[in-house]
Amino acid sequence: MSEFRGIEFEGLRALVTGGASGIGLATARLLAERGAEVAVLDLAVDAVEKPLRGFPADLRDDASVRAAVEAAVAALGGLDILVNNAGVGAAGTVEDNDDPQWHQVFDVNVVGLVRVTRAALPHLRRSAHAAVVNTCSAAAVVGLPQRALYSASKGAVLSLTLAMAADHVREGIRVNCVNPGTVDTPWVGRLLDAADDPAAERAALNARQPHGRLVSADEVAAAIAYLASPASGSTTGTALAVDGGMARLRLRPAQG
Ligand SMILES: NC(=O)c1ccc[n+]([C@@H]2O[C@H](COP(=O)([O-])OP(=O)(O)OC[C@H]3O[C@@H](n4cnc5c(N)ncnc54)[C@H](O)[C@@H]3O)[C@@H](O)[C@H]2O)c1
Secondary structure, rough: OOOOOOOOOOOOOOEEEEOHHHHHHHHHHHHHOOOOOEEEEEEEOOOOOOOOOEEOOOOHHHHHHHHHHHHHHHHHHHOEEEEEEEEOOOOEEEOOOOHHHHHHHHHHHHHHHHHHHHHHHHHHHOOOOEEEEEEOHHHOOOOOOEEHHHHHHHHHHHHHHHHHHHHHHHHHHEEEEEEEEEEOOHHHHHHHOOOHHHHHHHHHHEEEEEOOOEHHHHHHHHHHHHHOOOOHOOOOOOOOEEEOOOOOOOOOOOOO
8 A cells, every 4th residue: 555545734734825816725725625734825815715724924025924934833833835836927028127027026936935935944844744845937947928027037936946955955855846837827817808819818828838728726736736745755856847748848730
């Protein structure tokens, strides 16, 4: 019988940033379904349903992050799993975003991740199954048009994932990331709403992924859960693509 049969996350405590929406919410729900105690950190947590516990914080503010992490860890009775998922997007070429926009996106996507991890590490060190999973992006590893700032921030998340994995492997803390393609979340819904022709934009996003559709938030959550699970205890410093083949496959055009 497999040593991982049964409820995989029983007795483990997880904190998910950006857990009030999209990929983070799907991840928080899945970890809770599989037996974890789960806290969600987000700007607004009023809509977070039980058994998830919500802790409001702004990743741009170190004091607010520290207070929320401490409150979440106290409520959970410790911390085994950190999912650094909260993030913001940006559109444009390298000419299109001004300095404040560059600082704002890096402040959330990169320094925000650092702030949460810094506050969580003392607690993770006390866990026998410590895992950090970062939500990176296919944009970190393929050149996408009109995503200069966003891609640069996710490139930093990929590099940080590797550096943190090296720094903490001997402390028993694994660090990995997922690289989703385009995922059907409220974020992408907002992008489609803003497009001149939302149906054509959706069709173009579907076609960009070799499997011909958007990735679901549940599919990304399942990949995050795998990397967070004791079942992946020998996996650290990796990026798991959840992108329908977008980053690695080269198909011939479909025949009409
Ligand atoms: N949707 C996609 O196509 C896609 C693809 C690849 C990677 N990602 C990444 O997945 C992650 C989640 O994206 P999503 O699509 O679920 O988006 P979403 O907008 O549905 O959820 C993001 C959550 O992060 C929270 N957040 C944003 N700024 C914050 C801050 N300063 N402090 C605290 N919380 C904050 C938001 O309130 C929101 O609940 C992001 O890191 C994003 O870059 C998304």
